[in-house]
Amino acid sequence: MSDVIAKIQRVAEAALSHADTLTSEWLPEGSRQGSEWVARNMARGDHSSGSFGVSLATGKWNDFADRSAHGGDLVSLYSYLNRCRQVDAAMAIDRRLGLGVFRWHGRTGIPEASLTISQTTVTDSHRQRQEALANERALARQEAMARARAEWDSARPASVHHPYLVSRGVPAFDLRQGRRGSLLIPLYANGELVNLQRILPNGAKRFLKGGQVQGAHALIGKPTPGGRLFICEGWATGATLHHLTGDPVACAMHAGNLMAVAGAMRVVLNGSLDLVVAGDDDRMTEGNPGRQAANDAALAVGALVLYPEWPEDCPDDLTDFNDLYRWHQTPQRDDAGGGHD
Structure with missing residues (x-):
């Protein structure tokens, strides 16, 4: 048994090195926020994200709305989400990543035939759960696409006085506004409108x-x-870059989506444009996830990478090009800090 625990x-x-990939697969409706993956807790039918978070640095996870839901690593997270034993979760992750940790035959005292039956049962059960989840996600995406089209078609052009646009100091650039004052940002994938990001007046x-987020983007210009x-x-950030340069911008909406969007743009544009990944500089966050994600995306598609150049007297909590732009617009303000996008 101690050998099994050691393998788990x-x-x-090993799973920590693939935390971004695994969490986006297990919790596909979430998004990366700093060094955490924030999502809704599908295990308890959570309807909105925000209370359930996974540390991409340590693997620790917690549901602040459910005190009993917490764990110290990604194996326990998989076990919790799929309602299986930790050893089964570890085996599934081992297979997914091709680690080769669970080569048990002749080592643990478990009869080979029994092990084969157990592994087959686990594999079949896991496959059925994955197929059911895939069907559920596909249906949810189709429904979200229909809602996005209907809401976008019925919306009016965004007001230049919308509080969010005013606070960020950028034009609306063809955004629309919902009946309740929400700013609507359209997300596209493969040329189709697949989702909307709503930004309320309070930000x-x-x-x-x-709706689909991973692989989707908002295009400006x-x-x-x-x-x-x-x-x-x-x-x-994208609106700032387009406003200052006139060049088109594809907004990935979060750091964990940069590589997917960069790859899609490389394929669609077929080398007809120079790609530049304009990364966030999360200077005050351990590991600087903004820079790491931008570097990874640029390296994967052969793009250039660009970061804000910070003057010596600017606040340390600024992280992106919009922060820098607004700070330059109001250099006399001591409190012209983040509130980043």
């Missing part, structure tokens, strides 16, 4: 429930062959 621990440690942001395309995280 080895899988948990709170919500995607449509079940029109790409022109022979030109340049920026890829960034948030919409306000």
